[in-house]
Amino acid sequence: MRDAAKAPVLKDEDEPPLNRDAMNPVSAETNSTSETTNAHVAAGANAPLEKIALETYVPPAKPSLVGLSRAEIAEQLGAIGVAPAQRKMRVQQLWHWIYVRGAKSFAEMTSISKEMRAQLDQHLTVARPEVVAEQVSNDGTRKWLLRLPSGDSIEKAHEVECVYIPETDRGTLCVSSQVGCTLNCSFCHTGTQRLVRNLTAGEIVGQIMVARDRLNDWAHRVTPTGSRLVTNVVMMGMGEPLYNFEAVRDALLIVADNEGIGISRRRITLSTSGVVPNIIRTGDEIGVMLAISLHAVRDELRNELVPLNRKYPIAELLQACRDYPGSSNARRITFEYVMLKGVNDSLDDAKLLVKMLKGIPAKINLIPFNPWPGTRYECSDWDQIEKFSEYIFNAGYSSPVRTPRGRDILAACGQLKSETEKLSARERQALRAMAMTD
Ligand code: SAH
Numbered sequence: 001m002r003d004a005a006k007a008p009v010l011k012d013e014d015e016p017p018l019n020r021d022a023m024n025p026v027s028a029e030t031n032s033t034s035e036t037t038n039a040h041v042a043a044g045a046n047a048p049l050e051k052i053a054l055e056t057y058v059p060p061a062k063p064s065l066v067g068l069s070r071a072e073i074a075e076q077l078g079a080i081g082v083a084p085a086q087r088k089m090r091v092q093q094l095w096h097w098i099y100v101r102g103a104k105s106f107a108e109m110t111s112i113s114k115e116m117r118a119q120l121d122q123h124l125t126v127a128r129p130e131v132v133a134e135q136v137s138n139d140g141t142r143k144w145l146l147r148l149p150s151g152d153s154i155e156k157a158h159e160v161e162c163v164y165i166p167e168t169d170r171g172t173l174c175v176s177s178q179v180g181c182t183l184n185c186s187f188c189h190t191g192t193q194r195l196v197r198n199l200t201a202g203e204i205v206g207q208i209m210v211a212r213d214r215l216n217d218w219a220h221r222v223t224p225t226g227s228r229l230v231t232n233v234v235m236m237g238m239g240e241p242l243y244n245f246e247a248v249r250d251a252l253l254i255v256a257d258n259e260g261i262g263i264s265r266r267r268i269t270l271s272t273s274g275v276v277p278n279i280i281r282t283g284d285e286i287g288v289m290l291a292i293s294l295h296a297v298r299d300e301l302r303n304e305l306v307p308l309n310r311k312y313p314i315a316e317l318l319q320a321c322r323d324y325p326g327s328s329n330a331r332r333i334t335f336e337y338v339m340l341k342g343v344n345d346s347l348d349d350a351k352l353l354v355k356m357l358k359g360i361p362a363k364i365n366l367i368p369f370n371p372w373p374g375t376r377y378e379c380s381d382w383d384q385i386e387k388f389s390e391y392i393f394n395a396g397y398s399s400p401v402r403t404p405r406g407r408d409i410l411a412a413c414g415q416l417k418s419e420t421e422k423l424s425a426r427e428r429q430a431l432r433a434m435a436m437t438d
């Protein structure tokens with residue numbers, strides 16, 4: 001869900017709803033290219049493909065354990081003098097308190113001795129990103145604006161959003177992977193922004209922690225069914241997750257860990273604009289569901305909409321999908337298609353779409369374009385979306401149209417942030433006061 005249209009709801013029963021910014025420097029392998037630039041990009045046929053991060057992450061003096069693997073937690077414990085024989089048990093206790101109980105401080109961890117808690121507190125934290133604003137939509141959609149530290153003391157702190165979309169049978173959280181985005185898709189608001197940095201694994205896991213905090217959705221919450229509110233995660237917030245591969249992988253492995261947050265891989269969807277080399281790695285190293293931002297069926301048009309297509313054209317992208325480990329009729333790949341009036345919404349496009357997906361276990365999600373100030377695109381007319389959808393349906397694909405949610409709070413990644421940036425200092429303060437930071 002990028003910008004307004006990034007908080008949509010899937011109407012397909014089997015499909016988690018989908019939606020759509022880092023301190024680890026962008027991976028040298030995937031991002032080293034002479035085409036990189038920091039410039040604010042007007043995407044188009046000649047637009048640069050990729051931007052480079054302006055910042056690298058500067059860790060706080062007291063590191064947070066959130067987002068660390070068990071081995072990394074054990075290392076931190078070693079560094080503060082916890083005896084080797086104790087470390088495994090301590091890691092287990094900490095993991096449970098952090099990811100099952102949602103503890104926000106060591107003081108709450110009553111199964112750990114007072115002395116040990118004091119020692120932990122002296123050197124470490126279980127901090128997650130700070131919530132600076134919370135908005136609740138009429139339809140129950142919630143959006144949190146989170147503040148992340150800047151690596152540069154002169155720069156103000158960065159802000160990313162996280163959106164929660166409740167439905168009757170599930171609750172989906174749309175999570176960001178970068179501040180800004182490496183890429184510059186011409187129809188996407190985030191694409192027009194600079195890439196500031198990759199999020200750390202802790203900042204990615206931290207978004208799910210914040211949502212569970214705000215929704216009071218940890219293990220102690222008593223519900224008739226015992227079920228959680230956040231049941232699905234989609235990497236569809238700000239940023240291109242496959243240009244922040246290691247942090248996204250480490251974070252999602254923690255989110256899926258069944259001794260912790262425990263959201264199964266089938267309920268986690270990673271959306272990519274098509275970073276081909278990392279698509280296979282996603283299947284091999286993370287094993288989550290895949291969504292591809294296709295948006296065009298001809299290379300010429302896709303080069304304009306998704307300039308990364310000049311590096312990884314449609315044929316290569318589809319081959320990576322055919323090779324995606326673990327895809328099957330039960331675990332189909334989602335193809336996202338944003339409906340742009342007079343650009344990609346003809347019936348010929350629909351026909352070609354169906355033809356090119358033959359042989360790939362696929363579903364298609366049509367996303368009404370969510371306009372933003374200054375965009376040159378318009379959303380397709382509703383009856384055109386219906387005709388397009390009908391053609392796809394008749395060809396045997398369920399073609400849910402993802403309806404944007406939380407319109408009254410601009411609940412689409414990118415937009416709360418943009419709106420907030422326009423506010424006066426007083427208005428910002430009022431927004432902050434609104435945020436519940438218990
Ligand atoms: N960078 C990744 C994930 C975030 S974008 C990706 O591109 O897949 C999540 C989805 O929202 C993508 O399909 C993206 O193309 C789409 N999107 C971006 N801006 C949009 C807009 N203004 N209206 C509708 N969909 C948009």
Ligand code: SF4
Pocket residue numbers: 002020181182183184185188189190191192237238239240273293
């Ligand atoms: Fe937007 Fe494209 Fe970046 Fe996705 S990859 S967030 S669509 S600019």
